[in-house]
Amino acid sequence: MxxxxxxxxxxxxxxxxxxxxxxxxxxxxxxxxxxxxxxxxxxxxxxxxxxxxxxxxxxxxxxxxxxxxxxxxxxxxxxxxxxxxxxxxxxxxxxxxxxxxxxxxxxxxxxxxxxxxxxxAKDTEALKLKVANTPSDPVAGNPASLMSQMVSASFSNGTDVGPSPLTGGDRARGTASYNHLGISLQTGRYSGPGFSANVTSLPLSYAFALDDPRWAVKINAPLNFTTINGQDYVSGSVGVGLRMPVTENWSLTPELRVGAVRDGNSGITAVLANASLMSNYRLDLKNGYGLVFGNGLTYSKSLNSSGTSYGLSNTINKNGIELSGPFQHQLYGLPTNWQFSVVHTVVGGTPTYIDEWTDVSLSLGTIGSKNGVTWDSVRIGLTYTRANRGVEGLNINFGYEF
Incomplete structure (x- = not known):
């Protein structure tokens, strides 16, 4: 016709x-x-x-x-x-x-x-489609998104494995029995087909031991400045976890975290809430070597904010292993070591464009130790990220804990 x-x-x-x-x-x-x-x-x-x-x-x-x-x-x-x-x-x-x-x-x-x-602009199903079919959403669907940054912060806070150079007081010298504060600077770039992102993060952490020093409250609050495909975003989150001993070398850390990202172009402020359970299992090997197994399960859900919700409901699994060993130099009079880790992440639930990636990290720095009444640790690290859909990333991490 x-x-x-x-x-x-x-x-x-x-x-x-x-x-x-x-x-x-x-x-x-x-x-x-x-x-x-x-x-x-x-x-x-x-x-x-x-x-x-x-x-x-x-x-x-x-x-x-x-x-x-x-x-x-x-x-x-x-x-x-x-x-x-x-x-x-x-x-x-x-x-x-x-x-x-x-x-x-x-x-x-x-x-x-x-x-x-x-x-x-604020239609839930339209927002879901963007997360599922494009790598450019600031809330989810790529390693630079709010969801990814929140899950990574929880994993580092609860397992002390992965890109973050902070120790959290749980690594080679065991559990700290005193309060300590940490600050980090992490900056890097991700790229892939139809996707480029620059991320600068300023994580703050604070941990204080309870009467039984094996128990501790751990607070982590990163602030992120992100540019995705030329659009600028500011995001942040606050997580509070409780380190609970299971055995001498094994601890569990349940954590609750809330985060938000502001999209000035659409006028949308998106909010996510996470509930996580992290596991840290540490083996002290001979001659100063150590092995840490980190496992984490996070449930992430988008909340309604200003009449807008992404309608996301995701389960994120992160599993990693870290090997550390002595480094034959001192810094500020403190012994140093290297730490090498591999962490794999899989995202399930509501479809996301990028739902699997691996972080490979290497860091050098001082071994956290009690120096008077402080915990001193300085570390610098490099992280390479390989994700599905051809996305790669490289991050530089610096941290100081006292």
Whole structure:
């Protein structure tokens, strides 16, 4: 069946799967032409004459046309009249939502696109699609996101294994029986297909022992400055954990953590809450060598903030091993050692674009020790990250604990 100018054109923008894609399709007799998009925003950007003519070469800016724009939360209809420059937007009952008439179809469509972007900027299903299908979301879906940074902070705080150069008072010399404060600086870059991110993090930590020094309250609060694909974000979190001894060499640390990230471009402040259980099992080997096994299970859930929720519900598994050994130099009169670790992360639950990565870390510094009434430890480290979907990262870590 041929379609001539000013014919009625039916174009459908709909989701190909629950979280997979947005598509544009047109029925032409028995044939259906489909173009897939990863996000709602990509589908909105495709509205207009150039896309419509790709589907139907007979379409012009004076054609009569009807389009259906369907997202998981609702179905809308766009209607154009013959020789009319405006476009009407209606809901699934046919009721008018808004009419756009800016003098020509291109200008009218620009107003329509702005309206739809605002309509879906805080739509939960649209946000889920972005997390699942793109690497650029600041909340989840990549190693630079809030979710990833929160889980990494909890893992380091509870296991003392991995990229963080802070000791937390649990490494080679055993459990500290006094309070200590730590500050770190971590900066690095991630890159991959369609993704680049710069991250600078300032983690603060504080631990104080209880009457039984094997028990301790551990507080960790990183502040992160992140640029993802040219967009700047500020995020942070606060976690409070309780170190509980199981055996002489084994401790468990349950932790609760809340974090937030501000997206100044969309005006969205996203909030996540995590509940974690971390395990630290330490073996003191001969000649100053040590081995630490770290395991962590975290449940992360997005909370409603300013009427917005990402609708995320994820379980994150992190497992790592760290080997340490003596280094034949002193720093500030203190003995030094090296620490080498490998930590693997897997994200389950709500689909995320990047859901698996491995961190390989090497750090050098002083062995945490009691010096008067203080805990002195200075460390510098380097971390290489390899994630699925071709993403890689390199971070430099510096920490001082006293």
């Amino acid at each position: 041929s379609l001539c100018l000013k014919s009625i054109t039916a174009v459908f923008l709909t989701f190909a799967g629950t979280f997979s894609a947005v598509s544009v399709a047109q029925a032409q007799g028995a044939n259906v032409v489909t173009t897939n998009f990863n996000t709602v925003d990509e589908a909105i950007n495709a509205l207009g004459t150039s896309t419509y003519q790709t589907i139907n070469t007979g379409y012009t800016e004076t054609s009569k046309a009807t389009f259906t724009f369907a997202v998981p939360s609702e179905t809308l209809t766009l209607r154009y009249r013959t020789d009319n420059t405006g476009v009407a937007l209606r809901d699934d009952t046919g009721a008018l939502i808004a009419r756009f008439n800016a003098g020509d179809r291109t200008a009218s469509e620009a107003e329509l696109m702005a309206f739809l972007r605002d309509r879906y």
